[in-house]
Amino acid sequence: MSKSIHLTLKVWRQKGPQDKGYFETHQANDISTEMSFLEMLDVVNEQLSLEGKEPIAFDNDCREGICGMCGAVINGRPHGALKGTTLCQLHMRHFKDGDVIAIEPFRAMAFKVIKDLVVDRSPLEKIIQAGGYISVTTGGAQDANAIPVPQEKAELAMDAAQCIGCGACVAACPNASAMLFASAKISQMALLPQGRPEAARRAIAMVREMDAQGFGNCSNETECEAECPKEISITNIARLNREFFKAHFGSSIK
Amino acid sequence: MLLDGKVPAGSLKDKWDRHRFELKLVNPANKRKFDIIVVGTGLAGGSAAATLAELGYNVKSFCFQDSPRRAHSIAAQGGINAAKNYPNDGDSIWRLFYDTIKGGDFRAREANVYRLAQVSNNIIDHCVAQGIPFAREYGGLLANRSFGGAQVSRTFYARGQTGQQLLLGAYSSLMRQVAMGKVTMYPRREMLDLVLVKGHAKGIVVRNLINGQLERHAADAVVLATGGYGNVFFLSTNAMGSNVTAAYRAYLKGAFFANPCFTQIHPTCIPVHGTYQSKLTLMSESLRNDGRVWVPKKPGDTRPPHQIPESERDYYLERKYPSFGNLVPRDVASRNAKAQCDENKGVGDTRLAVYLDFEDAIKRDGKDVIARKYGNLFQMYEKITGEDPYTTPMMIYPAVHYTMGGLWVDYNLMSNVPGLFVIGEANFSDHGANRLGASALMQGLADGYFVLPYTIGGYLTSAPKLDLNTSQAEFEASEKATRERVDKLLGIQGKRTVDDFHRHLGLILWDHCGMSRNNAGLEKARGMIQELRDEFWKNVKVPGSAADFNQSLERAGRVADFLEFAELLLDDALARQESCGGHFNEAYQTEENEALRNDEDFCHVAAWEFKGHGQAPELHKEPLTFENVQLTQRSYK
Numbered sequence: 001m002s003k004s005i006h007l008t009l010k011v012w013r014q015k016g017p018q019d020k021g022y023f024e025t026h027q028a029n030d031i032s033t034e035m036s037f038l039e040m041l042d043v044v045n046e047q048l049s050l051e052g053k054e055p056i057a058f059d060n061d062c063r064e065g066i067c068g069m070c071g072a073v074i075n076g077r078p079h080g081a082l083k084g085t086t087l088c089q090l091h092m093r094h095f096k097d098g099d100v101i102a103i104e105p106f107r108a109m110a111f112k113v114i115k116d117l118v119v120d121r122s123p124l125e126k127i128i129q130a131g132g133y134i135s136v137t138t139g140g141a142q143d144a145n146a147i148p149v150p151q152e153k154a155e156l157a158m159d160a161a162q163c164i165g166c167g168a169c170v171a172a173c174p175n176a177s178a179m180l181f182a183s184a185k186i187s188q189m190a191l192l193p194q195g196r197p198e199a200a201r202r203a204i205a206m207v208r209e210m211d212a213q214g215f216g217n218c219s220n221e222t223e224c225e226a227e228c229p230k231e232i233s234i235t236n237i238a239r240l241n242r243e244f245f246k247a248h249f250g251s252s253i254k
Numbered sequence: 255m256l257l258d259g260k261v262p263a264g265s266l267k268d269k270w271d272r273h274r275f276e277l278k279l280v281n282p283a284n285k286r287k288f289d290i291i292v293v294g295t296g297l298a299g300g301s302a303a304a305t306l307a308e309l310g311y312n313v314k315s316f317c318f319q320d321s322p323r324r325a326h327s328i329a330a331q332g333g334i335n336a337a338k339n340y341p342n343d344g345d346s347i348w349r350l351f352y353d354t355i356k357g358g359d360f361r362a363r364e365a366n367v368y369r370l371a372q373v374s375n376n377i378i379d380h381c382v383a384q385g386i387p388f389a390r391e392y393g394g395l396l397a398n399r400s401f402g403g404a405q406v407s408r409t410f411y412a413r414g415q416t417g418q419q420l421l422l423g424a425y426s427s428l429m430r431q432v433a434m435g436k437v438t439m440y441p442r443r444e445m446l447d448l449v450l451v452k453g454h455a456k457g458i459v460v461r462n463l464i465n466g467q468l469e470r471h472a473a474d475a476v477v478l479a480t481g482g483y484g485n486v487f488f489l490s491t492n493a494m495g496s497n498v499t500a501a502y503r504a505y506l507k508g509a510f511f512a513n514p515c516f517t518q519i520h521p522t523c524i525p526v527h528g529t530y531q532s533k534l535t536l537m538s539e540s541l542r543n544d545g546r547v548w549v550p551k552k553p554g555d556t557r558p559p560h561q562i563p564e565s566e567r568d569y570y571l572e573r574k575y576p577s578f579g580n581l582v583p584r585d586v587a588s589r590n591a592k593a594q595c596d597e598n599k600g601v602g603d604t605r606l607a608v609y610l611d612f613e614d615a616i617k618r619d620g621k622d623v624i625a626r627k628y629g630n631l632f633q634m635y636e637k638i639t640g641e642d643p644y645t646t647p648m649m650i651y652p653a654v655h656y657t658m659g660g661l662w663v664d665y666n667l668m669s670n671v672p673g674l675f676v677i678g679e680a681n682f683s684d685h686g687a688n689r690l691g692a693s694a695l696m697q698g699l700a701d702g703y704f705v706l707p708y709t710i711g712g713y714l715t716s717a718p719k720l721d722l723n724t725s726q727a728e729f730e731a732s733e734k735a736t737r738e739r740v741d742k743l744l745g746i747q748g749k750r751t752v753d754d755f756h757r758h759l760g761l762i763l764w765d766h767c768g769m770s771r772n773n774a775g776l777e778k779a780r781g782m783i784q785e786l787r788d789e790f791w792k793n794v795k796v797p798g799s800a801a802d803f804n805q806s807l808e809r810a811g812r813v814a815d816f817l818e819f820a821e822l823l824l825d826d827a828l829a830r831q832e833s834c835g836g837h838f839n840e841a842y843q844t845e846e847n848e849a850l851r852n853d854e855d856f857c858h859v860a861a862w863e864f865k866g867h868g869q870a871p872e873l874h875k876e877p878l879t880f881e882n883v884q885l886t887q888r889s890y891k
């Protein structure tokens with residue numbers, strides 16, 4: 001059964017990357033507990049629009065937890081406090097009448113703020129461009145069943161492939177490291193036979209690009225795993241480390 | 255005017271192979287002299303951009319999100335069909351072709367569909383080579399499962415996230431080409447106009463969504479892979495940003511729009527839970543293998559489900575369709591759910607839902623078996639509704655999901671506008687009046703990996719190589735018109751928000767052009783939409799400015815186009831006086847309430863040409879001839 005609650009929002013407003021930014025207080029009244037968090041923001045924005053004020057800017061698209069576009073820090077937790085849930089999947093039944101909710105963008109030196117809650121996550125894309133692919137040209141592939149893949153490896157690869165590229169791991173990490181993100185893609189490909197030919201080059205190149213983009217180093221804080229909405233495991237980071245050392249000491253890749 | 259699909263001669267099985275030989279090739283060293291624009295980065299757009307770049311073309315790729323990996327193909331759940339016949343259960347290219355043609359209710363072009371089935375196997379091979387983590391059997395080979403409307407197990411999948419994995423595969427290939435300098439990526443850009451030079455598509459005007467600047471881009475050919483128009487109904491399973499603008503702008507420049515009334519409504523989605531609802535979430539079709547659909551027998555019965563005894567429950571699908579039961583086709587299941595709710599037997603707070611109950615399946619097979627089959631779906635349901643489908647029946651309701659209609663294309667996937675290619679859900683071609691499950695993923699990748707890269711060469715070698723630069727008059731005019739439109743939207747400063755208009759539009763279309771249509775309702779809707787559109791241009795309030803990140807302005811432009819496009823959809827629905835697939839006109843049904851086709855008068859593609867604002871569009875027909883299959887009445891016996 002749905003209830004109606006009233007909330008106080010403290011939302012981060014920032015006009016552009018050079019703007020200092022500040023917290024702005026908004027009342028969100030008569031919010032149905034059946035609403036999603038983003039629908040609640042829609043309601044606040046409709047009101048702001050009608051009042052001739054600037055609505056709160058926030059990224060979103062699928063509103064199903066799979067595209068990775070949405071994301072904000074809610075009371076200090078990327079995507080909010082619910083485990084394995086993206087911001088768009090968070091529903092208002094997890095809040096109480098009278099709650100004060102702080103809403104901020106994902107913060108990292110590598111993630112420039114574009115406006116309000118919208119940040120630039122293109123540094124993550126640069127990491128993928130450095131090696132998050134298998135170099136195969138369309139058309140030449142052999143039969144799909146030519147190379148069997150042990151089921152356990154296929155499942156682990158799929159677990160790693162869950163990454164939606166939202167950047168919550170970066171926002172959660174005290175060092176703003178992108179290791180969980182990089183390790184997810186590297187692991188997916190390291191576990192599959194198709195990824196082995198380039199494994200060494202991939203590991204070195206992606207880690208190097210991660211550093212170049214201004215992400216921090218990993219000191220095993222494990223907050224990334226705690227906050228990841230797809231519950232990606234830090235064993236992937238361990239795997240990345242192994243791949244990296246193997247590449248560094250055991251291959252001719254510089 | 256009768257349209258020619260340019261289907262090659264010869265036997266169906268040989269057409270594509272012969273055509274590829276007959277298509278003129280672009281010399282490898284010459285490919286780098288050609289620039290190609292690809293708008294949209296979903297399965298079709300991403301795969302096309304990557305493959306064209308691999309071949310050596312210079313590609314400019316555009317998307318309105320912050321990254322190509324956000325395209326809504328990412329949300330597809332079910333799986334991808336291919337005619338591999340690994341399970342040895344009788345599948346073949348011919349059977350996949352036949353199932354798809356029949357599933358489309360005999361309103362698709364035979365040759366295109368055969369080609370789709372033919373390249374389906376190549377798609378799976380390529381995806382595995384890209385490192386896509388498909389599900390596997392213990393022996394290490396690929397797993398298959400069954401899907402709606404097929405009697406063979408031909409669907410390859412990656413848990414319930416196949417679309418995500420296929421898209422990320424194409425995305426990875428695209429990123430490789432970006433790193434190599436063969437693709438220039440333009441994210442956060444929305445295409446707002448198509449530019450024609452000497453009648454050929456030679457460029458686009460886009461708006462930079464961060465700073466509001468309009469940009470002109472020129473190329474030797476333009477490819478639209480901009481998805482479907484389901485969001486014209488406001489509530490759909492589409493992403494928030496999905497829109498018809500790119501395709502509609504092409505239509506205004508002369509590209510024919512085909513069969514817009516062929517919209518697909520999926521029966522099992524999480525119902526609307528309030529007036530603020532922003533979108534609908536799909537629950538995979540596979541659930542109906544084990545769930546039983548029912549409503550209370552008594553209208554207005556508000557008792558919780560556990561308090562309603564068996565004798566007072568109506569398992570209406572099992573009752574009306576004894577042989578197919580809960581697994582009737584999507585359009586039938588959808589129409590029946592609506593009918594029950596119209597008779598006030600709906601359940602839930604809004605009374606617009608029916609039950610999908612797993613109690614019997616759990617009693618029969620045990621919770622563990624059900625959890626293994628549907629675990630992630632049950633979890634998704636619980637996150638959204640707060641209810642546990644293991645202990646209480648799921649509530650579901652039909653929702654707009656896919657659009658079979660789209661810009662008209664010939665066998666080369668080229669529109670009637672030379673140089674304009676359309677691929678994926680944005681084109682009309684392969685699914686006829688109803689798309690089968692697990693075939694959208696197949697079509698997007700077929701178009702992008704294995705069809706367009708060949709056919710575009712045929713155009714490039716024959717088209718005049720124009721000396722293009724973006725300061726030409728045509729680009730100037732297009733940018734000017736776009737700027738005026740943007741300024742106009744901002745200048746109105748009325749009293750109703752964009753979303754309010756969008757919601758209203760969606761309701762009109764859902765009520766009068768949804769699962770069940772009739773001539774009076776369609777006419778009425780047309781009048782209502784004209785009124786709404788007039789009011790929009792006098793009373794919409796768009797806050798903020800043009801030279802800024804302004805999401806309200808983005809939505810305003812998309813809704814303005816939806817308000818025009820909606821009328822074209824209604825025109826098409828009214829022109830097609832028959833029922834087929836997703837288009838059900840109450841006046842044409844069999845005794846068993848099934849769609850009654852009129853093959854004599856309507857076995858054609860209805861392609862519409864824009865003739866000017868305020869004027870009726872002109873209808874061009876492409877007659878559909880079926881030389882290889884026999885037209886039959888779809889039967890569920």
